[in-house]
Each structure stands twice: as structure tokens, then as C-alpha cells.
Amino acid sequence: MTKARKSRPGDGTLVIIGGHEDHDxxxxxxxxxxxxxxxGRLVLATIASDEPEGxxxxxRNTFGELGVNDVSELYVRDRPDASNEEHIRLLDDIxxxxxxxxxxxxxxxxxxxxxxxxxxxxxxxxxxxIAGTSAGASMMSETMLVKGSSSSSFRTGDVRMAPxxxxxxxxxxxQHFAERGRIGRLIGAxxxxxxxxxxxxxxxxxxxxxxxxxxxxxxxxxYLVDASGVTHSDVADAETSTTASVHDLKLHVLSAGDRFDLxxxxxxxxxxxxxxx
Amino acid sequence: MTKARKSRPGDGTLVIIGGHEDHDxxxxxxxxxxxxxxxGRLVLATIASDEPEGxxxxxRNTFGELGVNDVSELYVRDRPDASNEEHIRLLDDIxxxxxxxxxxxxxxxxxxxxxxxxxxxxxxxxxxxIAGTSAGASMMSETMLVKGSSSSSFRTGDVRMAPxxxxxxxxxxxQHFAERGRIGRLIGAxxxxxxxxxxxxxxxxxxxxxxxxxxxxxxxxxYLVDASGVTHSDVADAETSTTASVHDLKLHVLSAGDRFDLxxxxxxxxxxxxxxx
Numbered sequence: 001m002t003k004a005r006k007s008r009p010g011d012g013t014l015v016i017i018g019g020h021e022d023h024d025x026x027x028x029x030x031x032x033x034x035x036x037x038x039x040g041r042l043v044l045a046t047i048a049s050d051e052p053e054g055x056x057x058x059x060r061n062t063f064g065e066l067g068v069n070d071v072s073e074l075y076v077r078d079r080p081d082a083s084n085e086e087h088i089r090l091l092d093d094i095x096x097x098x099x100x101x102x103x104x105x106x107x108x109x110x111x112x113x114x115x116x117x118x119x120x121x122x123x124x125x126x127x128x129x130i131a132g133t134s135a136g137a138s139m140m141s142e143t144m145l146v147k148g149s150s151s152s153s154f155r156t157g158d159v160r161m162a163p164x165x166x167x168x169x170x171x172x173x174x175q176h177f178a179e180r181g182r183i184g185r186l187i188g189a190x191x192x193x194x195x196x197x198x199x200x201x202x203x204x205x206x207x208x209x210x211x212x213x214x215x216x217x218x219x220x221x222x223y224l225v226d227a228s229g230v231t232h233s234d235v236a237d238a239e240t241s242t243t244a245s246v247h248d249l250k251l252h253v254l255s256a257g258d259r260f261d262l263x264x265x266x267x268x269x270x271x272x273x274x275x276x277x
Numbered sequence: 278m279t280k281a282r283k284s285r286p287g288d289g290t291l292v293i294i295g296g297h298e299d300h301d302x303x304x305x306x307x308x309x310x311x312x313x314x315x316x317g318r319l320v321l322a323t324i325a326s327d328e329p330e331g332x333x334x335x336x337r338n339t340f341g342e343l344g345v346n347d348v349s350e351l352y353v354r355d356r357p358d359a360s361n362e363e364h365i366r367l368l369d370d371i372x373x374x375x376x377x378x379x380x381x382x383x384x385x386x387x388x389x390x391x392x393x394x395x396x397x398x399x400x401x402x403x404x405x406x407i408a409g410t411s412a413g414a415s416m417m418s419e420t421m422l423v424k425g426s427s428s429s430s431f432r433t434g435d436v437r438m439a440p441x442x443x444x445x446x447x448x449x450x451x452q453h454f455a456e457r458g459r460i461g462r463l464i465g466a467x468x469x470x471x472x473x474x475x476x477x478x479x480x481x482x483x484x485x486x487x488x489x490x491x492x493x494x495x496x497x498x499x500y501l502v503d504a505s506g507v508t509h510s511d512v513a514d515a516e517t518s519t520t521a522s523v524h525d526l527k528l529h530v531l532s533a534g535d536r537f538d539l540x541x542x543x544x545x546x547x548x549x550x551x552x553x554x
Contacts, residue, residue: 153455153498178430181458221430243532255520
């Protein structure tokens with residue numbers, strides 16, 4: 001039982017968005033988020049941004065049109081703010097939090113291991129909704145990609161990682177995935193420890209995680225990079241400037257409607273056909 | 278025997294370059310090409326380009342510095358040129374041809390099924406060297422990628438393919454691979470017929486093909502996408518504007534020194550360690 005708890009820190013729902021979710025067209029993703037808010041109240045956490053001006057208005061407009069009229073903002077300028085009673089009180093009775101984009105390291109360095117960080121985890125553990133886009137997606141994973149060249153093959157030593165908030169254990173999440181050509185850096189990251197599954201999420205695309213399964217929504221693709229069957233990898237030996245070699249990676253590309261089991265690391269075939277019928 | 282011949286149309290060497298090979302620094306790739314020219318004579322085929330001015334000078338300079346002093350140009354402005362005696366004579370006794378970049382469809386539409394096309398194949402069949410960069414790399418494969426969005430996930434119907442010159446059968450080659458975020462389109466291409474192995478080559482990186490094996494040279498990575506074990510793919514069913522789903526692709530990332538067996542579709546482990554010793 002302890003083990004099951006460990007691999008599933010929350011009974012709630014995560015919506016992990018690859019950035020640039022649509023605000024003007026069909027708004028598939030934000031519509032889904034709106035439908036998952038338990039009580040019509042949402043806190044927009046703009047912590048990832050240095051200059052969060054304008055975010056609240058933008059999300060308030062879109063969510064308002066989707067029937068969610070109680071949207072308030074949580075901003076943390078520096079670390080003491082994250083233990084400040086007034087800030088913590090913003091999360092009282094809140095059951096849904098949406099993290100907007102910016103720098104994932106701002107989120108974790110400001111609220112990781114703080115009272116606010118604990119509250120976020122508690123909301124998720126108690127069945128609430130935590131959604132995040134771009135930096136707000138990256139920070140959900142146990143280990144978080146911080147930096148690393150996009151649009152080039154992985155050079156050992158070129159990927160910087162840091163601990164994420166750990167809402168979703170055993171995975172490394174990357175966002176803006178196809179758009180920024182990030183397959184190389186995600187392969188580099190998971191090859192360093194294949195215990196973690198790589199999840200690359202395209203823009204205007206999201207995974208909705210419940211009970212250690214997820215389904216894909218939105219217009220793009222989701223890439224699963226599984227290095228657990230790798231037969232050769234030189235990430236530990238090679239010079240840091242050398243392109244890495246990794247043999248026998250498994251790759252799945254999923255799109256809207258597809259489901260995936262995070263325990264078995266397998267796409268769920270039946271659910272998909274059911275969805276189509 | 279007929280089958281073996283079919284899967285190996287030539288006894289020569291192919292150097293297939295992902296574009297932007299270095300001309301000023303260590304020139305690893307062009308040095309390799311220079312060393313493979315059997316008799317010090319090279320024909321530069323600038324056919325892929327609409328405006329080939331300057332190419333001959335550039336390659337003559339670099340190859341001259343590498344000890345290859347007899348570099349002449351083959352250009353074909355339109356299709357009749359490809360059967361023109363004067364043009365064909367340029368290839369008399371030539372045992373090495375280098376295709377520069379541009380548009381792969383220019384190469385195949387001008388010389389595919391022509392006397393010059395036949396001569397190129399004969400040079401390769403008889404043990405000569407055919408090298409090509411960028412468009413000159415793409416055209417080597419049996420089926421050639423012509424168009425398809427880079428830096429986005431594959432949408433069914435978004436990839437245009439055409440017959441290549443077929444120097445390397447059973448593969449689809451893509452170039453500028455990590456740099457232009459092309460994993461999505463290569464997955465899309467090979468998923469349409471997993472008989473063909475996808476080979477994505479980074480810039481300043483090449484594969485040197487001999488006897489149905491290749492080794493990697495240069496500074497970047499080479500991606501092998503093998504769809505033969507795919508358990509689910511909707512490329513035949515989905516709407517052309519829909520992102521495709523493909524489960525259980527196999528992916529290898531290779532780098533300088535790695536070898537790969539095209540018959541078994543496996544990296545060659547021993548050769549690599551030998552190379553390192």
C-alpha cells in the first residue's frame with residue numbers, strides 16, 4: 001500500500017499542457033479544464049513569470065466565457081511570500097489551481113518545500129485539480145527539464161535538470177515539444193535514468209491524468225520516450241560535448257482520444273476503440 | 278542471388294550527409310569523402326539547385342585543400358540535358374560523384390530514368406562513390422521525402438513523398454534532422470509503410486554506407502526510426518488534418534563511430550567497441 005501511495009501522490013486530476021493552449025478558437029483544452037473544476041473556483045498561479053501582468057485578465061476572460069467566473073490570482077514574488085499567511089489563505093477551500101507559463105525554476109525555487117507548495121500537493125491529494133501550461137507543465141514531474149538545446153541532438157552534459165514539484169512521479173515532462181524540436185533533449189534526459197518515462201507534449205495539446213492513466217486532448221501529439229529497454233547508451237562515458245548514442249529506445253506517438261497507462265508504460269488499446277464507437 | 282542484388286544495388290560506397298557539412302574547420306566529412314575517391318577525380322553534380330553559381334568554386338576550394346584537384350561540374354538545366362551526349366561524356370571514366378543541395382525533386386525529375394541517371398547508378402554498381410548532402414542525401418533513398426511540416430507532429434496527409442533514385446533501397450532518408458525538428462514527419466513517412474526504415478541525419482553528420490552497413494561520421498546524431506514492430510497506427514484511418522497515433526516505434530540514436538546493419542536493422546555493438554579500443 002505504501003508503494004501504491006508513493007507512485008500516486010494524489011487522488012485528483014492533473015491537466016498537463018504543452019504550452020500555447022487555444023484561447024480564441026475551439027478552446028478544447030481550457031474547456032476541459034473548466035469542466036474539471038469541482039466548485040467553479042479557480043486560482044491562477046502566475047508564479048512562473050517575472051512579469052505576470054495581463055495573465056489574470058487573459059485567463060479570466062477565457063474561463064469566464066467557459067462559465068468559470070471565480071478566478072483569482074496567486075503570485076509569489078520571493079520565497080518569504082510562499083510562507084506568508086495572506087498568500088496561503090488565498091488557497092483556503094480552493095480545489096483547482098492553474099499554473100501559467102514562464103520559468104519552471106521560478107515555480108520550484110519559490111514554492112518547493114514551502115507552505116504553499118504543501119497546500120498545492122494537498123489539493124491534489126484530496127481529489128482536486130492541478131493544471132499547468134508550459135513551465136507549469138514541466139514543474140509537475142518528479143525531475144524537471146530546466147535547460148538544454150532544442151533543435152539539436154543531445155550532447156552529454158547539455159541537459160540541465162532539477163527536482164520538480166513531483167505531482168507526477170517517475171516521469172520527465174517536456175513541452176512545446178515538436179514545435180521546438182525537443183526529442184533530442186528528452187532522449188538525453190531519460191537515458192540518464194530510464195526509471196523516468198519521457199513525456200513530450202506539443203503546443204495546444206494536453207494530457208489529463210487520473211489514477212495513473214492519462215488521455216490526450218488538443219490538436220497536437222504526445223510523445224512517450226521509454227528508455228527502459230535500452231541495450232547500449234554512452235551517456236555516462238562520453239565527453240560532455242559529444243553527441244550521445246542510445247540504442248533501442250521505445251517511442252509512442254499519441255493524439256487526441258488516446259489513453260496511456262503510466263504503470264505499465266503501455267497505450268491502452270481498448271479504451272481507444274471504445275472512444276471511437 | 279537476385280534478391281541480394283535487389284537489396285544491394287551497388288558495390289560502391291555512399292556518403293549521405295545531413296546538410297551543412299563543415300568547410301572551414303575540421304572538415305571531418307569532406308575529408309572522408311576525399312579519402313574515398315578512387316582516382317582523385319570528382320564530379321560535382323549541382324543538379325538540385327536552380328542557381329548553382331558558386332557551388333563549384335566552394336567545393337573546388339575545399340576539396341583542393343584536401344588533395345582532390347580534379348573537380349568538374351555536372352549541371353542539368355532541363356530534362357533533355359540529361360540525355361545529351363556532351364553531358365553524359367562528363368561522367369566518362371568518373372568513379373566519384375558528389376550531389377550538392379537544393380531541391381531533391383529537381384534531381385529526380387531531371388535525371389531519374391535518364392541516361393545520366395543510369396550512369397550514376399552504374400558508377401555505384403561498379404564500386405564507385407556517390408556522395409550527397411541535403412537534397413543530395415534525400416534523393417538516395419528508394420522513397421524520398423519531398424515536403425512535410427518540420428517542427429510539428431505528423432498530420433496524416435501532410436507528408437509528400439516521391440520515388441528517389443533508389444541507390445539505397447528500403448529506407449527513407451531525412452536531413453537537417455534535429456535542426457529542423459523532423460522526427461514527426463519521418464515517423465509519419467515510415468508509418469505509412471514500415472518496410473522502409475527511417476534514417477534522420479543531422480547537419481554536419483553523415484553515414485558512410487558499404488555492403489549494407491553504415492558507420493556514422495561528423496558532429497551530430499543519426500536517428501533510426503523502425504516502425505516494423507508497430508502495434509497500432511491510425512495513418513490509414515485518420516482525417517488528413519488529424520495528428521497521427523503510432524504505438525511501439527523503435528528508435529536508435531547513433532553518433533560518430535557507431536555502426537549499423539541495414540539488413541538486421543540493428544546497431545553493430547562489437548564494431549563500436551573495437552573502434553574505441
